[in-house]
Amino acid sequence: MISKQRVALILLLEGLASSGVQMVTIRQTVAFVGSSVLCTSIIISCFLAALALGYYQGGKTAPEKFTRALLVNLIVAIGLFGIGLSYPFVSWYFLTVADMTAGIPGLRNPLIHLLSFCVVIMGPLVFLLGQTVPLLLNTADQNTRKSEAAGSATALSTIGNVVGCLLTSLVLMYFLGVGYSIVINCAILAICAVLVISPERSPLNSALLGVAAISLAITFVANVRIPGQLFAATTPYSDIHIAQDTEGKRLIINRSSASYIGRENREGWPYIEMMKQAIFSDDVTGKHILVLGAGGFTLSAEMTGGARFTYLDIDPKLKSVVEEDFLEETIQGDFVAQDARAYLLTNKRLWDVIVVDLYTNAATIPMHTATFEFFSLVSERLLPDGKAILNIAANPRLTDQYSLTMDNTVRRAFSRCVTDITGYRDGLENLVYLCGKPSSKDPVAGLYRDDTTRVTVDGYLSALNGTTRQD
Missing domain, CATH: 3.40.50.150 (Vaccinia Virus protein VP39)
Known part of the structure; x- marks a missing residue:
């Protein structure tokens, strides 16, 4: 069983990274769809819908399987975050979709391309992270009321959301650039995965941590090395x-x-x-x-x-x-x-x-x-x-x-x-x-x-x- 201190830290860190997903998605798609209230509304709506589905699915998971489910979710989320939101992949996705839908009325609209990206990449990522709160409710003390446990868990995750919005947009992107912001958010999810694993590591858990390490290495290359060769600078506003x-x-x-x-x-x-x-x-x-x-x-x-x-x-x-x-x-x-x-x-x-x-x-x-x-x-x-x-x-x-x-x-x-x-x-x-x-x-x-x-x-x-x- 995961200790209460670990649970609190996981909830905070997961909430922080979840907000980072929104900030990074808005930033990475600007070059392809622009910056407008329409684009932001699509991203936020898809984020909230995926979050709601994640809450629902996490609540249906069998109590005895919550640790394994949480660990797998975090490992897959690292890959989706680090690779799916990297500039090389985002560029490939939007250019490919634009070529496939060229000449098709309605489907060639960039807002439709953005919606498809949110459904295919951002949505599954948020869906996996959204399961964290209901899964970790399985660690609550039996003497604690369900409403109190749910309220405390949601509050911790929300505090992480608040900190994540400010940290990603005002600190990480501003001083380090978009690439390092993604790497750091993925590292935060990797820390959550380590906190989930009990001291008695099984071969499967060790293998999953190995996959996380490989994903982090790929994340660094895709978000720091490659953009560093493509751009003179990446800022919170622009790729130059x-x-x-x-x-x-x-x-x-x-x-x-x-x-x-x-x-x-x-x-x-x-x-x-x-x-x-x-x-x-x-x-x-x-x-x-x-x-x-x-x-x-x-x-x-x-x-x-x-x-x-x-x-x-x-x-x-x-x-x-x-x-x-x-x-x-x-x-x-x-x-x-x-x-x-x-x-x-x-x-x-x-x-x-x-x-x-x-x-x-x-x-x-x-x-x-x-x-x-x-x-x-x-x-x-x-x-x-x-x-x-x-x-x-x-x-x-x-x-x-x-x-x-x-x-x-x-x-x-x-x-x-x-x-x-x-x-x-x-x-x-x-x-x-x-x-x-x-x-x-x-x-x-x-x-x-x-x-x-x-x-x-x-x-x-x-x-x-x-x-x-x-x-």
Whole structure:
């Protein structure tokens, strides 16, 4: 029989690792499905469903078999956690499912892929760990009321959940990276397995511990060695990779080519060059430019023209990686590691130019930075003659609900918006919005009609002011 002290420790450690499963799943799938409330809700719902099934199944296990069942569950959980949630496996899974479902309406939706991953990998893992509490209730003293024993066991496991959420996301991922977070959580489960085994070890128990040791070794290779060769850095927010091209380098964040810089001309992506042209078309000497979404810090890599750049990104490690491996020089400007909306809410400073280029992967904008309220906040932080420059990945033909609504949202929040596009195919393209701050002095737009000469007169006056296109 397992001692009460061991039982308490197992419950705490199992709860800690269970929460780690949620945090790691959310983090590892960002590169393939993005970060949104929809993705998080799918992961949490599957987690809770698997946990409930685990409680149910654990309660049905015969009392005399609880030790063996618990040990087997922990050993299998180590393998599922360490291998199933490793980046190499997650990448293989999502890319394979995407290829298999390509062209199949409904099934090709990334959210369906995420749901299948939760059912196939995360669900069984949580199901096994969820059995821990009811299985360990078999160790309760016969004189202890069942309700009291169940309450105490659940409380200990829940305390472990709380600690696990904070430890994995705020400490392990932040300081050690995702790979080591997985290794440490798997090691915690291995400790639980050791605590389950009685001093009189049987050959089978020894064999199971050997399997756990092998699983830990594979976990280390899959989560530390391989990602260490694939990425320049893995952070709580991103997998960062530098890809060498024939004429330059690409900064890849969460499988998305976030930035590009030429080796000789130091130019960036076409949409970045559009933004540069918009920024430097006027005299920017002494002007303050805020860039929300630092990317590769390329807006000021080529020139600053006397402008003062402040880059903001939520990932504090991005700056050092870019300086060492991408730009290979100190960035031109200041860097602030903070959430974009939180920064604008707490910092009342007004800017000459605000650039918005915020993405969690190739096409997903964080929900709280893609609404009318956010864009209105950006507008409020502009000087009266300031301008906002936005990069929005949408369909330039505005044939889908998202692209049409996003276009309307931007134009409602600002005034005098014009759009430059990198292509006109029926798919996602970079749409660069150049917008001004709304003012009561803005002219009211009307209509030119056949029965007046206003179009000729206004056009002539515009030409005199030098605002027409010069060929």
